[in-house]
Amino acid sequence: MELGCSLLGSAFDDDERSFDIDDYEGCVPRWCPGCGDFAVLTAVQRLLSAEQLPPERTVFVSGIGCSSRFPHYLSTYGFHGLHGRALPLATGVKLRRPDLHVFVVMGDGDCCSIGAGHWIHATRYNVRMVALLLDNQVYGLTKNQTSPTSPHGVPSNTQPRGSYLNPLNPLTATLGVTNASFVAQTADWVPAHVYATVSAAFRHPGFAFVRVLQRCPQFTPNLFSDFVRDPNRVELLVHDNGIVVPELDRLYRRRVQHDPADLDGARRLAEQGDTVRIGLLYQNQDLPRYNETRQQASCTADERVRKLNAELDRYAV
Numbered sequence: 001m002e003l004g005c006s007l008l009g010s011a012f013d014d015d016e017r018s019f020d021i022d023d024y025e026g027c028v029p030r031w032c033p034g035c036g037d038f039a040v041l042t043a044v045q046r047l048l049s050a051e052q053l054p055p056e057r058t059v060f061v062s063g064i065g066c067s068s069r070f071p072h073y074l075s076t077y078g079f080h081g082l083h084g085r086a087l088p089l090a091t092g093v094k095l096r097r098p099d100l101h102v103f104v105v106m107g108d109g110d111c112c113s114i115g116a117g118h119w120i121h122a123t124r125y126n127v128r129m130v131a132l133l134l135d136n137q138v139y140g141l142t143k144n145q146t147s148p149t150s151p152h153g154v155p156s157n158t159q160p161r162g163s164y165l166n167p168l169n170p171l172t173a174t175l176g177v178t179n180a181s182f183v184a185q186t187a188d189w190v191p192a193h194v195y196a197t198v199s200a201a202f203r204h205p206g207f208a209f210v211r212v213l214q215r216c217p218q219f220t221p222n223l224f225s226d227f228v229r230d231p232n233r234v235e236l237l238v239h240d241n242g243i244v245v246p247e248l249d250r251l252y253r254r255r256v257q258h259d260p261a262d263l264d265g266a267r268r269l270a271e272q273g274d275t276v277r278i279g280l281l282y283q284n285q286d287l288p289r290y291n292e293t294r295q296q297a298s299c300t301a302d303e304r305v306r307k308l309n310a311e312l313d314r315y316a317v
């Protein structure tokens, strides 16, 4: 990659530049061997290169957690902020700089526990960004506490006799929020599907929520092993408007025809059963986006001054 700059600021000519995957590489990732976060990072780097996104116009925002170390491992702009606070920050970035490509990376503790309020409202605001929930169903960075998505009965440091409650389902939760416009699920051990999913999310013109089932070999090594070992425990959601990955046809024979425009169907499919369902659950490109609705001025500045003066005149003595 050749970078050009002038004393008056950057003078990049996008047409003359091309980016390889290496151009997006940041620090050496410090995740444990076999961590599912690696697969997501690779898929994201592939996407950045496929879309030729200029690093200086791309921003990764995260909270705190293993997965939230993501921005360090890319050479784009990044903000590694406060636990649970990635979404409002990213929304602010996108509102102020709509020209930037904004990505958010969250853990399940980050998004579904401390950040849950922000998750609901970011979904409802429907501001364009890709939100990746790397769901390993445990607190990884703080070394094994029960998270809101930990399965019932799975032991951890905080609940050694097993998680007391049934887990929160991030898919049904998001699909239940007013104005949810893109909801997909993928799994780190199906890299072609992760890539196709982040690509579809990137193209979506609103808030794209992707739950990635992510293995944490350090603390919950067996959580997804049945689904990894047995392709019959995985169901692909397929549709012409969905996420199409032809190379998976031979591996995953269980498939469900699902039109991503069907919200009720999406909610049913999002329920956890004996299988893991991956694919596009719901997409609606026509839902209102907060940044656009707030820009629809009801009147011009002159009209506003006239109305204000008229209002003040009512109180003139």
Ligand SMILES: Cc1ncc(C[n+]2csc(CCOP(=O)(O)OP(=O)(O)O)c2C)c(N)n1
Residues within 6 Å of the ligand: 064, 065, 066, 067, 068, 082, 083, 106, 107, 108, 109, 110, 111, 114, 134, 136, 138, 139, 140, 141, 142, 147
């Ligand atoms: C306000 C605040 N509360 C708690 C913590 C401690 N903390 C750091 S990371 C984390 C959870 C990490 O788990 P998760 O979000 O699921 O991400 P993972 O590490 O599994 O990727 C917690 C509780 C913190 N840093 N800040």
Ligand code: SF4
Residues within 6 Å of the ligand: 030, 031, 032, 034, 035, 036, 037, 066, 067, 136, 140, 141, 215, 216, 217, 218, 219
């Ligand atoms: S603790 Fe788990 S989530 Fe964190 S880096 Fe290690 S394997 Fe990945």
